[in-house]
Amino acid sequence: AEMALRLYDRARSERCQLDPVICATVIKVHSTSGNFDGALNVFEEMKAVGVKPNLVVYNTVLDAMGRAMRPWVVKTIHREMVSQKVQPNRATYCCLLQAYTRARYGEDAMIVYRKMKDEVMDIDVVLYNMLLSMCADIGYVDEAEEIFRDMKSSMDTKCKPDSWTYSSMVTLYSCTGNVPGAEAILKEMAEAGFKPNIFILTSLTRCYGKAGCTDDVVRSFGMLKELKITPDDRFCGCLLTVAADTPVEELGKVVDCIDRSNAELGTVVKLLADRKASTESFKEAARGILSGARGVVKMPYCNCLMDLCINLGQMEKACALLDAALQLDIYSNVQTRTQTQWSLHLRGLSVGAALTTLHVWMNDLYTTLQSGEELPPLLGIHTGEGRNMYSDKGLASVFESHLKELDAPFHGAPDKAGWFLTTSVAAKHWLEAKKSSELVAV
Template identity: 80%
Template sequence: MASLPLCRSPSSLLPSWPHRPISASFHPKNPSSPVAAHVSVQDPPPQDPAPPSDSSTNGTRPSSNTRYLWVNPNSPRAAGVVRARAGSGRRSRLASAAAVLGACEPAEAAVAAALEAAFPEPPSEQDAVIVLNTAAATRPETAVLALRWFLGNAEVRKKVILYNVVLKLLRKKRRWSETEALWAEMLQDGVQPDNATFSTIISCARACGLPSKAVEWFEKMPEFGCSPDMLTYSAVIDAYGRAGNAEAALRLYDRARSEKWQLDPVICSTVIKIHSTTGNFVGALNVFEEMKAAGVKPNLVVYNTMLDAMGRAMRPWVVKTIHREMVDQQVQPSRATYCCLLHAYTRARYGEDAMAVYRLMKDEVMDIDVMLYNMLLSMCADIGYVDEAEEIFSDMKASMDARSKPDSWSYSSMVTLYSSTANVLGAEGILNEMVGAGFKPNIFVLTSLIRCYGKVGHTDHVVRSFDMLEDLGISPDDRFCGCLLSVAGNTPAEELGKVINCIERSNAQLGAVVKLLVDTSTSSESFREAASELLSSSRGVVKMPYCNSLMDLCVNLNQMEKACALLDAAQQLGIYANIQTRTQTQWSLHLRGLSVGAALTTLHVWMNDLDTALQSGGEGLPPLLGIHTGQGKNTYSDRGLAAMFEAHLKELDAPFHEAPDKAGWFLTTSVAAKHWLEMKKASELVAV
């Protein structure tokens, strides 16, 4: 395009024509230049300035260095300048009208006066849309009044457009009652809603936490001849999930897959959450893999939902894989991400991973509330992380945030931790600190304290802690009674009466059974009947702990006959299920989860069963015999059941040896077992 020439023609050469005065300024490329150029389609270019006189040179009269660029009014460039100037004025006028509307009181007269002043002539439909869209700070009541004014005064062809604009404003403000009222007004005005109307109302209901309303409006769409689009389906699947109608949500999701709709992270996140809440964790994992296969990139919400689901599923190894993938995809984790990781690792007792996440949150100065702290302390108490628990507890006390200060559960976890390690001074110190902080000891604290005293043999302290329970007006529960029963199993015979008295005061029926057990004159059958009645009336979660502790007491008092009778009663009640398994190649005894006394009693009965099978001359023994004790700590033994059992098998000179490739298993062959049983029987005959 040719550049416009600088024109210095005399003004007499300019033709005259009627035109609208418009002027624009042109700034030179070099702003520091003293020469300014002006473009004008109205004013004629001035004459060249006369040569400066001596007076002007001396500074008595300023000289003009201004240049003018003349544009032909008939050229396209002049028309563009006019349109730009006119459009700028319109935008400014509409923005001013929106600002006035935003500051206006929600009164019909005030709104009408403001809009009449802004629009002396009837506004267009586009003007109305722009003003309503721009007035983001407008009160919902004011927006509805403005809508009515525009509907009555503007040149509107499709009223539904204006209604949809105000509905979006109500959605943004989360005003559900006004949304329903505007819907009714819209129908009364004879306006036919469209897909955008329903999509806006459905998403408004979801944003207001009313998923049932979102579903209700979705089901109304066919009545008005509207077909849901993908965005509407996405919102409704989420609404069905939030409303608890998992079946409908999954049905829509299956339809989306079969019809090859474009999935989005919102739909997938909702379906994953539905599967998680219903316990279908495999389904949640399948949806996660399907969305990636379909090319949908998981966002932060999807990753957090999956981490939460796999944490609930107790699959910490999957949680680690998903978190690693999230980091590789450069998705920035949020606080919710770290909370999901802590939930997963603490529930699964992944101590190292949980502590790594905790320290990362500390380094990034993230908010850690008392609930997260208590989860960590509970994990540390269960797996014996003393140093880590003390670090966490110190951080809680040093925190400036009141939401992070220790509560009664924090102190309870610390007492449990010291109790599990038989640290009496530590447990008593935390108890005193708890009372000093204004918290009363609860039944969990006293239960842990009694267990701690029982481990170190402080029977008098056990009784004193029990008296504290009565002083505080706390009623003993099944867990507390089970703790007393466990303490009784490790109490010397000369002090056993003190603990039995506490048991009887806590649970009269349990105390009566313990007295029958201790009384050597009571028959095994009488004890068995009383124990069966007790176990039948007890809650399911305490039946096995009661059996374990009672058999510990039987073994410690050398009442093996009563222990066997109790084991038989427990098996008939289904308390010890699948404790023995038999295949053609291996017979196994499963002792994992049993106390030491219960495991020894079960082993005694199993050995008798092996001897009976050997003597019967029937099918005989299989090629392999195995005892599964599990590995790691045992609830009822500090040494662990595997270590204790290994020592006991050596005492019996039994041919069972720990399997090198199967942790927690002791194996032997039928030949070795047969030889040992025959030698054992022969030695018993010699002893007789």
């Protein structure tokens, strides 16, 4: 690798003819070290001095840009490759598949997959599983079922479904609330000699919760003990998500599962649900579990707990939880202020967390006016656009309906998707017409 870099640098400095083999090696070196800009620069420089990339160079730079999560660059390079009449091989298509599946470019990935099928190219279980994982994440049900059928019908043992294959299929059906589909995959998995792991049971539990099958949630929890699997943070987070959507009369069943999975988390949920429990005791218990949780689960835990607060009509506890989360830096940059605009940034929050944050912000604005201070010319709420992972609807559509219910003067910005804006004059008139305790009706 070092020799290739020296040869490349010497060839550049002495204006010697670059060799495609050296260029491919240098691109690979840069890619391996994470210097993806350097890899792309070498590719562009060799073309600029008249060196025509060969198949190896193209495949190497495609692999680099896939690793860099730059699928748009991958598409451009592939188009250039075709226009230069360089014939792609299996390695090329593998690079394309890896790039598109990582970036969740579903349509492009399926085009490549079907091209490989048409040309009878070898597709192993790793590539199949990458495709299925992508399909599960973006809701490509028909495409996933096509891929799954292809795997099962293949005569090549390297293509047969493994535990990750079944996991992706269960996840796919779970995300769409297809209980029969998820259960059929689980049965098929057992017949193939595989036992469900924590990922599959988490997805199955989510599926039952989404469908409102509380008793089946309890049953899937029982499978953990049968299989001697210890509940992890993500499984507990899944139970919290289920609890947030469970009817009050059945909530105790899910809370019991949470308590048996993580006693400390169970205590927090019990204090949340108990209207007689003080807000302060709930806040301290929540602070304890959140401060000790792994970083990747802190926000999901917080989001789900606030959803549960809102669903149970516990706004005071939701506000206390938000305060604890802000103190622990679980949520950052939720509010920004400039001389011309104050903004609330809700992207990435669950519906309950977003409504709680809005409630607190509106009260803050009201307090500002009461103290005699002026609001800036513009006020904005940023929800982001697209689907929200905590809700079947996007946060923007939820907020559009909610703001209308409040008769709030915020309106969708035509030139800024996912933004709701209002003027200080309109906001002041609206805020003064409301009492602080009536600002948000949840």
